[in-house]
């Protein structure tokens with residue numbers, strides 16, 4: 450058994466927390482030889498619910514759980530953490546403008562970034578889930594200047610999984626046969642699910658799906674709007690698939706990526722090989738060397754269609770960042 454990893458999870462009592470914590474405890478994110486000490490965080494007043502989750506974790510009797518701490522004091526709970534999974538966020542209420550959500554959550558991620566800067570391990574990896582996750586991640590990163598900017602991620606894995614599942618269904622192949630889906634840009638309806646570099650069982654995707662109109666039309670639209678479609682039917686946002694995506698994203702970060710493959714993550718755009726301007730959290734194809742050491746994969750070409758879509762998602766992220774600057778949440 451390895452030395453335990455300290456993992457902080459905010460919003461631990463929410464539906465995503467509940468769909469993620471037990472899967473981590475079962476080894477699905479960090480592997481079956483990696484013990485975990487959980488640092489479960491949520492708002493003051495939710496201690497009893499946190500205690501209930503801690504009791505359930507104990508009752509699962511999983512050998513990987515090496516300790517459980519919980520509470521609402523971030524300075525205590527972020528102390529020496531190796532990974533912080535930031536789920537806790539103000540939910541988008543009915544009729545709420547995106548700007549209102551950004552402003553509310555900007556403050557939450559300011560506090561969380563400052564707490565990470567004060568007491569997390571200097572090489573801590575941070576995965577931001579709470580929406581709008583790209584810009585929340587930017588705010589947290591901005592307030593944690595002593596941590597490595599390369600170690601901040603926004604969760605785009607759910608979009609990658611959605612796109613992969615859709616391509617598998619259309620090509621009548623298994624999801625494991627589909628490789629190379631890239632989600633560029635924002636985790637929002639402007640995201641760019643790029644099918645151009647996908648392969649099926651090592652062959653070009655377009656040999657299996659010849660319907661270009663579907664790829665550029667329905668495929669794009671379904672992936673971009675999948676979150677809203679689930680909410681409309683279920684009455685609340687995706688929790689099981691989002692929990693799976695968190696576990697997949699952590700697995701991808703922690704384990705070395707197989708040669709020639711990649712995964713999508715929202716990472717800092719500083720000095721990226723695609724000419725996207727610096728100081729944004731932007732979805733890129735990434736590869737891990739293991740234990741969270743992650744790099745952007747260079748060299749994927751964009752055709753005219755993808756280039757056009759890229760401008761839209763980039764402009765949205767710039768506008769979100771400019772709003773945060775205007776609100777004093779981050780400085781230029």
Ligand SMILES: NC(=O)c1ccc[n+]([C@@H]2O[C@H](COP(=O)([O-])OP(=O)(O)OC[C@H]3O[C@@H](n4cnc5c(N)ncnc54)[C@H](O)[C@@H]3O)[C@@H](O)[C@H]2O)c1
Nearest residue numbers: 460461462463464465537538539578579580582604607691
């Ligand atoms: N990036 C993605 O792919 C993705 C997918 C699904 C959900 N999400 C986002 O994840 C977040 C959580 O989703 P959920 O389904 O668990 O929601 P939920 O409402 O079930 O839980 C929200 C959690 O956040 C906590 N919280 C609320 N206000 C807070 C504050 N001011 N400070 C700190 N914590 C606070 C709550 O106590 C609760 O634990 C939402 O922002 C949601 O939009 C992201």
